[in-house]
Amino acid sequence: MHEASIAESIVRSVLRAAAEAKAEKVESVTLEFGEWSAFEPAQVEFWLKVGFENTPAAAAALEIRTVPGRIRCRACGAEGACPQNGSGVTGPFVGPVLECPSCGGSDVEIISGREAVVKSIRVVK
């Protein structure tokens, strides 16, 4: 259900920008979600369709892009993608390991991959 609350924020943001630009309708909306965000694109899309009903964005095409996850090591300063867990090592688990790809340190910070961003909209005046 948290997709509904993020969709509500997206609807507000899109309609405000369209109104400020005095647009007649919104043709498309481009969103960016981090690969590690817990927002399921199909669910967000569903709630956006509900939210855009009877608004200038009712017919807008949605493009949802995925932002790859990246980390920075606080010990050696390296930045990059995480090593991945493969299946077999930890049972069915496939996903990132939050450790430095360079020095193997575990004091890392996430620099991308958690986004929920309205990137741009295309409007018709």
Added chain:
Amino acid sequence: MKISIPSTNETFDIELSENMLAANDKLAAENRRFFDSRGIFAIDILGSVGSGKTTLVQQFVRRLKDRKKVASIAGDLATTIDADRIRTAGGEVLQVNTGSLCHLDASIVNRAVSSLDLDGLDILLIENVGNLICPGEFRLGAHRRLVVVSVTEGPYMIVKHPAVFLDADAVAVNKTDLAGVMEVDPERLKKDALALKPGLKTALISAKTGEGVDELMRLMGIPGA
């Protein structure tokens, strides 16, 4: 907001780059500044319904209350069960009912804190709404995020909820006293958590018997632990 050159006479691309989580993140940062200015150490506690969050909060309160002033916020959809239980352990407790909302967010914590007695408060325990998916995205401004999983939830709780551990500082594998009957290896759950985030502090505990709770509190750096 930047309006680019029209691609036709009528169609415009508007660059927004608006972060939908920014409002919550900003409020979370405000909460953190507020906690810091008052010397309050705040802990966000996540876990599914039945994982043992409330029992663990009771253990924390009992262990800390003679040395520190402790208050708790109990997040739940509809009931006051959690707050009533924590109250038996001591300290001030505030129940926050979220209705249909599946997580606490920074604004809820902000409002809740303003109705607590903050005078001399040292430690704030925030028990989040019971699920391991939604609360992960909404930072509250706490100093530590603790995730509680128990062996009674089966062997896959960690691998099936990877996102929530990204922001976690510590993981408590709970109900180790039942591991034998459940045929779930607590060490395996711990290994799963470390495979995702090697920097996590992990402890095997039984919130019911109290085993491992002191160790968990030390690992988390809770003042007075």
